Amino acid sequence: MVDRREKVWLVSVLIVLVILLGSIAYALRTGYGVASEAIVLPPEKAPGLFQPGVKDLGGGRYQVDIIAYQWGFRPSKVELYNPKEVVIRIYSIDVIHGFQIVGTNVNAMVLPGYITTIVWKPHQSVNGTMLAICNEYCGIAHSAMYMEIVIRR
Amino acid sequence: MISERTFIKISIAFSYILLAIGGLFGLLQLVSRTPGAPKLVDEPQYYAVLTGHGVFIAILWTAFFILGLAVFVISSELGKPFRRSLLALAAVLAIIGSVVAAYPIVGGLLIGQPTMGAVLYTFYPPLLAHPAFYIGLALVIIGSWIFAAAVFDVFIRWRKENKGAAIPLGTFGVLATLIIWLEATPGLAIEVIYDLIPMSLFGKRVDVLLDRTLFWYFGHPLVYFWLVPAITAWYAVLPRILNTELYSPKAAKLAFVIFILASTPVGLHHQFVDPGLSISFKMLHTVLTYAVALGSFLTAFNIVMTLANAGALRGGDGLFGWIAKLPWRDPVFSGMVLAFILLGVGGFGGMVNASLNLNNVVHNTTWVVGHFHTTVGGAVTLTFIALSYLLLPVMFGRSIASMGMARIQPYLWFIGMMIFSIAYHIAGIYGAPRRTYDSSYGGLAPSIWDPLLFIGMIGGIVFWISGVLFISNVTLTPLIGKRVAQLDGASLLRNGNGYEKATIYDRIGIWVLIAIVLIVIAYSLPLFEILSRGLSPVLCITPEGLKPFG
Ligand code: HEM
Ligand SMILES: [Cu+2]
């Protein structure tokens, strides 16, 4: 019933699946940056509880809190000196936005009502001005929504 | 009350109109979004046009063609009349619903208020459109349910008289399509009726995470609602044009069963980077996604073997000799096979999208645009185009107006699509965003984006021209095509060769039950997570940033 060609096909399909699953397992072990738990924060309470800005936690660790709004990020520029681990927390005060640091794996959704947390461990080679953009449609000036992340080594 | 034939003609003609308008929108956005190319629309218009493109082409062109095709297959294979009142009601609701939903988009563009309908075809709240948009969608959903009732009514009557008989393959594909639709649409219906219509009328606050989850509960099976009819055509029609048998009809039914089982409990793979959904549930959906992919891998094997056998029968020898012996000049054949190849490209990209970690690189980039143009814009649309060349002569008793045009058209579509989608895939890997009017970002954008998007534009223009050839051909056919004897639909579909005994695959009820169990497992967990954390409802806001209820 199962002839040779069927076997070849079956085995190749299984190999592809195993490789993909293996790569996911590897990513999960070595640190998949997008946090899945979310902090619920109703917009009314946000002003007191969520302050945009950079906190230097020492030893190359930073916490960067960002507000996403129609149409921009606050702060619109941050500078980090020799970052090893950056915890980025983003909160939208209006509609859905995206947050993607171009050229990295940092890529997540920002949903109003929830705080998105991303842990970013920039590679040593990351240096200079990085472009971070909103990559989810958020209204008529969506394409104007971006910020700069400056990395100094 | 309308006959089956009238229903098919109306729904297919309507689908062509939608394809034509949506295709025009596609060209406008293609050129406008390419750096250095002329801006044909401004930014607010761009998003209205993009909404129209997604709604008219991706959702409605496919849906209306599928309705016509379903009636054609069912009435040809089962030879039983439909209840005409149900068909008429379904057609009226679906068409009125489409026009109502189109009003904020097209009307808004015409009266200079493009933001009336600029929420894109995923309409994530709290972005707000004119209420007509959501109400029209609800009408389309209700119409589609009545349509499904009309088909199941015919099927149940057929089954009573044919106890113990296997379900013909084409019919099996149509039933699988509708079952997937019925599994999926409750999610959309709840989102639209419970949240979005009240949001747009009275300013109800909605939870964005819950609504995204409901949307993607629907959104992934939606792609199988598009794909399964195309696969059905490959299974039921391709062997017929080649005068051979399908390599394995059993494997074909197995593939359909896999689609019934696993096309719904996978929607979280669209929400990998959403906050608030646990990694374990995302992984569960990843694994189930790989399970649905098995249905596609099975199909790929079955079709290639069928083609190879047909080529070998015609004297092609060696590992690749069979390829040259196939009827590449027949647009019905070439269209379907090129569509099949596009699914191969799209399928591997899809495996990347569905992998939790790789998704991070491509999420919301132009990679995704490349992906769904090879799949729904390539595999599905090109198959429906090929089927049109077969169906129109049957339905109208006229031969295709220009066979010369028909012959080159599928190749142009294929070549254009390959150029477009490869360029967009690569640009996506470099991070170029989708759904974006202007990707210059004050000069900070990587310079590699521009040439890639430009090459993409060239490819897009090529398949857009191919679309114009198609639309003009199908418009002219009923008007100036040569009259030919009207064929009987049944002769176009393989299978009529007598009675076959039913097997385990034909016990559809069992598969539906298992599917429901899988859906409950895969979705009760994330829904529990969302609800037990406590919702966080927010106020709606228009695309220009106004709060009409605030
Ligand atoms: C006829 C020629 C077509 C052209 C020139 C075209 C072009 C485009 C372009 C450039 C985009 C990306 C816009 C952006 O993300 O900013 C797009 C989006 C899209 N296209 Fe097409 N397309 C065409 C046909 C089709 C077909 C036949 C289908 C499916 C049946 C399709 C389905 C889609 C979908 C689903 C989107 C995503 C919409 C969204 O992101 O909201 N397109 N199209
Ligand atoms: Cu945006």
Ligand SMILES: [Cu+2]
């Ligand atoms: Cu999906």
